[in-house]
Amino acid sequence: MTQTPPVDDTTDGDATLETTLETPLAERVEAILLIVDEPIALVALAASVHAPVPAVRQVLEALVEDYDGRGRGPRRGFELREVGGGWRLYVREDHDDLVADFIGGQAPARLSQAALETLAVIAYKQPVTRGQVASIRAVNVDSVVRTLLARGLITELFADSETGAINYGTSDQLLQHLGINSIDELPPISPLLDDGADGFEEGMIR
Template sequence: MTNDPTIATDREPVVVDTDDVARRLEAILLIVEEPQSLVSLATAVSAPVPAVRQALETLVDDYDGRSGGPARGFELREVGGGWRLYVREEFDDLVSEYVGGQAPSRLSQAALETLAVIAYKQPVTRSQVASIRAVNVDSVVRTLLARGLITELFADAETGAINYGTTDALLEHLGINSLDELPHISPLLDGADEVAEGAEEGGRR
């Protein structure tokens, strides 16, 4: 990586340690669940947007092996207007097999409840599921993704939030042909629509 001490802005040049910005970005990107915009990342690492853009480009080159070293097993991609780390496609099967081998044979109660909310409210974002369940669902969503029971459908055009839905694997496990065959449990989810709508409005602010 290189240091560019004079990242240009509309005002006077700002001295920026690009290497330090890149390290800060890596720390944030390792824990985020959804693509992060340039502005969001710049705010998180307290650096100008041009410096963040330059650091991201440097990281992409580094991870892709264009900086002299070998390509990494992961890559940094811009998806839906935001940036996020992804496993390289060639290692998808490897990671799925590993995670699947580590997963318990039975889902926890928290995972079952989260899966039910996604099944009945899909497409739905992680924050909406968390609002309905009133708990953090990050780790549970990762578990359901690893088990192949849910999948990422699309990213919200405005917020970049990932919308999740169930997979055919869930239908197979339940022994049904379509989601229309799920039992009607709307009374058990009273208020869920209002909570979900509130989460959507909050995400737009």
């Protein structure tokens, strides 16, 4: 009696993974993931790449396996994680210190005016999202927020459970630089502002 040779499930799985990653859809998904500063929801990601949600989900799962080295290639120095209902690329925790040292070494000794203004908004409005800071300053603050994070002056507090937006606050390192014990010791900002200045609305001013 002729026996049917066993099926190599691992080979089939690798072939499926490779096929998924070689599609133009995978390239479009990666392109969006590379530029987002906050986790992007699956539905929003699917809309941005003009593809069905199930297809995008399949690509995300394949990318996770590929970056983690569960496909045919090595593990990458970054990973794709689902956080707060959205997807975003992150440096692997193993390399956090390395990246922080590199960015810190590239950072200028003094903060720019834009960085100081953004830091002030975060200090007085925290917890606050990047979008809220941008609305108050009326400019894009993506690069400035990255600089403040790299300098250790602000920190990610939590992700909004509905939108996935990261809420930022000041760090203990900033308090040490300012010589204060808590943000409650920050000077009142109201006397320093003209009426209606810079988008600080009632309820935002200490």
